[in-house]
Amino acid sequence: xxxRTLLRQIHDYVSTFIRPANLMSTPEVAxxxxxxxVLVLSPHFDDDVIGCGGALARHVAAGHTVTVVYxxxxxxxxxxxxxxxxxxxxRKDEARRATAILGITDLRYLDEPETKLRSxxxxxxxxxxxxxxxxPDLVYLPWxxxxxxxxxxxxxxxxxxAPRLDQTITVAAYEVWMPMVPSMVIDITSxxxxxxxxxxxxxxxxxxxxxxxxxxxxxxxxxxFRFKGQGFAEAFFVTSLADYVTKVRALNLPDRVxxxxx
Numbered sequence: 001x002x003x004r005t006l007l008r009q010i011h012d013y014v015s016t017f018i019r020p021a022n023l024m025s026t027p028e029v030a031x032x033x034x035x036x037x038v039l040v041l042s043p044h045f046d047d048d049v050i051g052c053g054g055a056l057a058r059h060v061a062a063g064h065t066v067t068v069v070y071x072x073x074x075x076x077x078x079x080x081x082x083x084x085x086x087x088x089x090x091r092k093d094e095a096r097r098a099t100a101i102l103g104i105t106d107l108r109y110l111d112e113p114e115t116k117l118r119s120x121x122x123x124x125x126x127x128x129x130x131x132x133x134x135x136p137d138l139v140y141l142p143w144x145x146x147x148x149x150x151x152x153x154x155x156x157x158x159x160x161x162a163p164r165l166d167q168t169i170t171v172a173a174y175e176v177w178m179p180m181v182p183s184m185v186i187d188i189t190s191x192x193x194x195x196x197x198x199x200x201x202x203x204x205x206x207x208x209x210x211x212x213x214x215x216x217x218x219x220x221x222x223x224x225f226r227f228k229g230q231g232f233a234e235a236f237f238v239t240s241l242a243d244y245v246t247k248v249r250a251l252n253l254p255d256r257v258x259x260x261x262x
Contacts, residue, residue: 026226027182027183027185027225027235028183028184028185028238029185029186029187030184030186031058031186031187032055032058032059032062032186033055033138033140033172033186033236033238034137034138034170034238035064035136035137035138035170036059036063036064036065036137036138037064037065037134037135037136037137037138038056038059038064038065038066038136038138038139038140039069039130039131039134039138039139039140040052040056040066040067040068040069040139040140040141041069041139041142041154041158042068042069042071043071043072043117043142043148043150043153044070044074044077044114045074045077045091045092045094045095045202046094046095046098046199046202047142047151047176048095048099048140049098049099049102049198049199049202049215050176050199050211050215051140051142051174051175051176052172052234052236053098053102053194053195053198053199054186054188054191054192054195054232054233054234055140055172055186055188055234055236056068056102057103057188057191057194058188058190058191060103060104061103061191065106066104066106067106067130067134067136068095068104068106068107068108069108069110069127070092070107070108070109070110071110071112071117071150071154071157072110072111072112072114072115072117072150073088073109073111073112073113073114074087074088074091074092075088075113075114076114076115077091077114077204077205078090078091078205078207078208079208080208081204087204088111090203090204091202091205092109094202094203094204094205095107095201097201098199098201098202099198101197101198101201102191102194102195102198108130110123110127114150115149115150117149117150117153117154118153119153119156119157119160123157124157124161127161128161128164131161131164131165136169137169137170138169138171138172139169139171139241140171140173140236141154141155141158141171141173142155142173142174142175142176142177143173143174143175143178143180144173144248145178145180146175146176146177146178146180147178148176148177151176151177155248158241158245159245159248159249162241162242162245165241166241167240167241167242168240168241168242169241170238170240171237171238171240171241171244172184172236172237172238173236173237173238173244174234174235174236175218175235179218179235180235180237182222182235182236182237183237183238183239184235184236184237185222185225185226185227185233185234185235186234187223187227187231187232188231188233188234189223189227189230189232189233192216192232195215195216195219195232196212196216199211199212199215199216200212216232219232219233219234222234222235
């Protein structure tokens with residue numbers, strides 16, 4: 001059942017997002033996705049650095065404003081510590097240290113329960129206020145088939161909020177748990193050391209999974225797309241908010257089954 005569900009997801013993704021004539025095309029190369037007022041939707045404390053840490057460092061270097069919104073409280077992130085409040089506090093501190101390395105200081109915490117993230121009126125109101133304050137022209141979030149329930153729900157939350165937002169906002173969907181077919185790759189070689197150092201701050205996470213090795217390994221692999229395997233790269237699906245919502249809704253995501261709850 002799970003295998004058929006995943007195959008159905010992949011089939012629908014290819015059918016909806018990729019024209020058959022372009023299946024062998026290569027992604028666009030850009031310095032960074034377009035936008036200078038950047039808002040990052042990060043389901044957990046680390047997804048932002050894993051998925052787009054290099055791009056964020058490049059935005060900061062370009063003088064752009066970067067705001068990171070952490071949607072969940074992180075309390076389920078370290079099963080070796082029984083005190084859930086302690087885990088949440090530790091992970092927030094890790095996120096502050098990691099983002100400081102990238103040059104980011106504007107962090108917002110929505111503290112929804114980890115692994116139980118859902119769209120609801122109060123959350124949409126709080127997030128809408130942040131959008132109104134930041135006025136982003138570029139939004140990063142996990143891509144719509146990233147195989148974690150909180151990542152999926154982050155997309156649902158953006159969809160529910162979308163009617164209130166500027167439809168021309170650029171969306172850059174990033175990968176954490178499942179590689180995508182990207183529309184854009186960016187060279188992060190010049191900031192790869194910063195990203196790697198930022199990843200090492202997530203001590204509660206890397207004691208269980210070596211996210212430093214897996215993330216930098218993915219970024220090394222992504223350099224093969226347009227950079228001949230030299231350096232490191234990050235991959236994104238980039239389009240307008242209106243187009244992103246239209247395409248993803250065509251996949252009937254509420255009917256999909258997602259396996260991981262981290």
